[in-house]
Amino acid sequence: MNKKSLAYKNTISNFYLGDCVDILKDLNENSVDLIVTSPPYSDQRKGTYGGIHPDSYVEWFLPKSKEFFRVLKPTGTFILNIKEKVVNGERHTYVLDLIKEMRNQGWLWTEEFIWHKKNCHPGKWPNRFRDSWERLIQFNKSKNFSMYQENVMVPIGDWAKTRLKNLSETDKIRDNSKVGSGFGKNVSKWVGKEFVYPTNVLHLATESSNKSHSAAFPTSLPSWFIKLFTKENDVVLDPFLGSGTTAIASSLLGRNSIGIELLDRYFETALQRFQEETKINGVVKTKAKTNEEDIIEISQQSLLYG
Template sequence: MPPLPADDVLPRLFAEGVVCGDAADWLPRLPAESVDLFFTSPPYADARAYSRIHPDRYVSWFMPFADAMRAATTETGSLFLNIKNRVANRGPLKGQRHPYVYQLVLAMQESGWRWIETYIWAKPNAVPGRFGPRTKDSFEYVYHFAKGGKPYFDLNAVRVPYRADAAEIARRKSDRLGRRNTEAGFGRDRTKTYLHGGADPGNVVSVPQTYNQHRGVAHTAAMPEGLAEFFVRVGSPKDGVVIDPFAGGGTTVVVARRLGRRAAGIEIHDRFVAEAHRRIAEDDPDDVPGSLQHVG
């Protein structure tokens, strides 16, 4: 990538929507503390023919990206990282779950990222298959890391309808002893629960897998728009800057722009970039909207 003044990097990204290039080149050029939200799903270890990273070296491969994103994140900004562990197909751990995901989370925490929460993306229509002595994979992780101690987090943007009926809501509103505090400095007040217009959805997010890669999105690991929508809504303000450094077919960018964010992505494979440009231009939802449900 030719030198580009720092002041020109974000305008270039916003103008193109998704640029064709290596995140290793683009991320360090982002202005310091300029990004409100990184939401991304990087290549998983040993998972795709177009980008094979051995799980034993995944942490060392990813950490330069993590460090560059942290430098570019605002003090109230976050990184939501969608990633999945895998069964090792060779080496001493062959046949076992490889711990590279957990190793990465700990490495990021040690590097200065604040590990806020672990979300489970529950996939009710996960693809069946032959997995040895285990059930099919029907969930993935989304890890929330923050730059500072008070990250932007809009729970009201993702609330879901209450399950309780009107009588139960009225009864709970009359509770005067509902406050619960924790030693970590957090807590909740059940007496205020029903003043928000909807329930806390919890950290298990149920979003059906998309099969739009077979219906036009030229990517073998297309993310459902409902997943991106949940985390863009909760993790970034209106008009905030949202960047996906492993943009693929552009789902994060399409969804974030639809929600009023200034969004852009970086993608190293030109065929995916072309598809992202098409989707951004058309802004036509290409899969069944995600079902954001309270699970539990």
């Protein structure tokens, strides 16, 4: 197992080369605040990334989600970016099957977000159109999880200028939402507000500048969930690190991170991208079990074994 730890400001990002199931077994239980990851697509990009047949995907994933459950704090959240695959003209059910089996593991299927890819190019097949969205499924270990909704509030928008101009009587009733949404039917409470809570649809462009990975998501995607579910100095885990986007987003937001990547070329890419995009000062930190720190200069050939 290869390990390298990179420091950025007051954060540490630990990068591991290897299988996430094996590496996570050495991680303490209840030690991670947030898991954000995009596992290999089903039966796609064989030889480079993925290649798991839809019929085998659930069986392949469950040992991993078992370890995720163990290392995640009771107040933590797991965000899974995953999409279905069309097989023989219809969508395969492995995503729904996976949700069901993860619930049997003890996970709570708490929420589902939609990532709308704003810059997705048009396309079609004989019986369907191109997807311009992907799922981000939220799982938790308990109903009492950490969430900081104010961190992701959005501008109220131009519609409010006309919508709030002439309020009807029904716009002024029921002060409190019965479901805790924050406003309820009393639309008049929106007057003077500059920011409101978002919906569960995220309108974000795909990552066009990152050519080093075939399934990279934009930095803004993990950043949104990191702000929503963690605070500074919390620990974020990406067990399918890819080109390192989650680790980069975590450090830029003042969170510590753990990234695990199975393929050597993506592991090296993640390290390089992290150093370039966080502009670190050439320092690698490794923390021993005695909690003493050794600080050494980064070397392109250096690999620290944990």
